[in-house]
Amino acid sequence: MRILGPETTDDRELREWFESQQRGNIERLExxxxxxxxxxxxxxGVLFAVLALSDQPAYLQNPxxxxxxxxxxxxxxxxxIAAMLVALPRRLSVQQDNLTEMQQMYRHLQGRKANLLRAAQAMFLSGTACLITVILALLWGW
Incomplete structure (x- = not known):
């Protein structure tokens, strides 16, 4: 890490790349x-089609x-729900001349959206695993 000296072209490009990544982070989360x-x-739709709740097929008796x-x-x-909370707009009130408060608000917003998106991903993977379990149970008669 260089501490002293003028900023080189590579340093400036790297700094600008990180700044653009930071600016686009909220949009990527959404x-x-x-x-x-x-x-x-x-x-x-797939899960409800497999479960066919209206006809009550015999395989629905399988635990x-x-x-x-x-x-x-x-x-x-x-x-x-978690994914919708990520994309839901939220009112932010910060002092326009207080950069520290703005930075804290940005970090809080980014952290909240990232945590909700992680939760949505985990629940999505869990739901997909359950769907696969249902399909395999139907195919193999578990």
Whole structure:
């Protein structure tokens, strides 16, 4: 790490690249949340089609299908809520001349969105695992 001396062209390009990454971070988090929302919506259709709640097929009596199906629906719903909370606009009030407060608010916002997106991803993976369990239980008669 260089401490003294003028900034070189490479140093400036690296600093500018990191600044652009920081500026685009919130948008990427929100885009990830929108992707999870779209995927959950699609997989809900698949899960409900497999469970076929209106006809009550015989395989719904299988405890593995019942538990994995219920857990999958709950996990996808939790993922959907967490992803929507990432993308939801929120009112921010900071003093326009206080850079320290603005930086703290940005870090807080970024941290909240990142944590919610991680939760949405974890719940999405959990719901997908439940969906796979339901499909395998149906195919192999567990």
């Amino acid at each position: 885009a990830g949340a929108q992707t999870i929302t779209q995927l959950v919506t699609g997989l809900y 593995v299908v019942q538990w994995a199906g219920t857990a999958g629906i709950c996990a996808f719903f939790a993922s959907l």
